Amino acid sequence: MNNxxxxxxxxxxxxxxxxxxxxxxxxxxxLYKYARKYRYCYDSLDEALSTAHLAVLECIYSFELDGKEEGPAALRRAVQTAFRRENRHFKAYWQAVERMLFPQEERAEIALFRHSVCAFETAVQRIELQDELAPYLQCLTEQERRFLYLRYVKDYTFDTIGALHGLSTSQACKIVGQAVDKVKTKIKGDSLWPAVHPPCGKRNRIH
Structure with missing residues (x-):
């Protein structure tokens, strides 16, 4: 097969x-095996398969024919690496969304109750965070989404974001702040987040 x-x-x-x-x-x-395994990172199975196909193509054209590596092993590893990279990006994105939506003190509260009955991860699984949040993020302008991505996913400073777009630091900060407020206000209005019950019995709500 290798030959x-x-x-x-x-x-x-x-x-x-x-x-x-x-x-x-x-x-x-x-390819289908890995596409189905990492389907949750994509909007559809076809999109996941596209990642697999692209990984194969990149491997084909970068493969060293004079090397000792076997072709099947190289292709398999290329597909695995591509999906693992996408999985890391997916997790980093939603962790960034969590940081964006919750103020520092609320994130501390979430961390305190991570092992309680209504831990944050459990709530996320129950309401299917990706599908639920998509409409709220889509309410932002293209510029606002791009600025949030640069700030909370790429971890760029406001100085860098402003410089990349010909804006001052304060202007970049203002755009990001307005975008966060817009998303949080809309989510609060629709009561997206379920109640969290601390061990002491006091009822709090994650906003």
Missing amino acids: IIRQWIRQAQTGDGEAVLAILQVFRPL
Whole structure:
């Protein structure tokens, strides 16, 4: 199998589209396996499969034919690496959303009750955070979404964000603050978050 795959890779690197299709067909079960496993990171299974296909293509054109590595192993590792990277990005994104939506003291409260009956992770699973939050984030302008991404996902400073867009630090800070307030206000109005019950029995609500 290794010799056949290496031959197809060689042909693909010279522009043979049929060789690429042959490789994708042979690895189809593996690609579907990983696409289904990491489906939660994407809007659809097709989108997850696109990540798998792209990983295979990148591996094909970067594969060193004179090296000792086996073709099947290289392709398998490329797919695994791509999905693991997407999984890290997915988790980092929603952790950033959590930081964005909750003030410091509220995040401390959440951390305090992480192992209680209504821990934050349990609540997230119950209300399907990704699907629930999407409409709220979509209410923002393109600029607001981009600024939130740079601040809370890429962890850029307000100085850097402002410089990238020809704005002052205070202007960048104001745009991010307005975006956060807009999302939080809309979420509070729709009562998205369930109540959290501390061990002492006092009822609090996460906003």
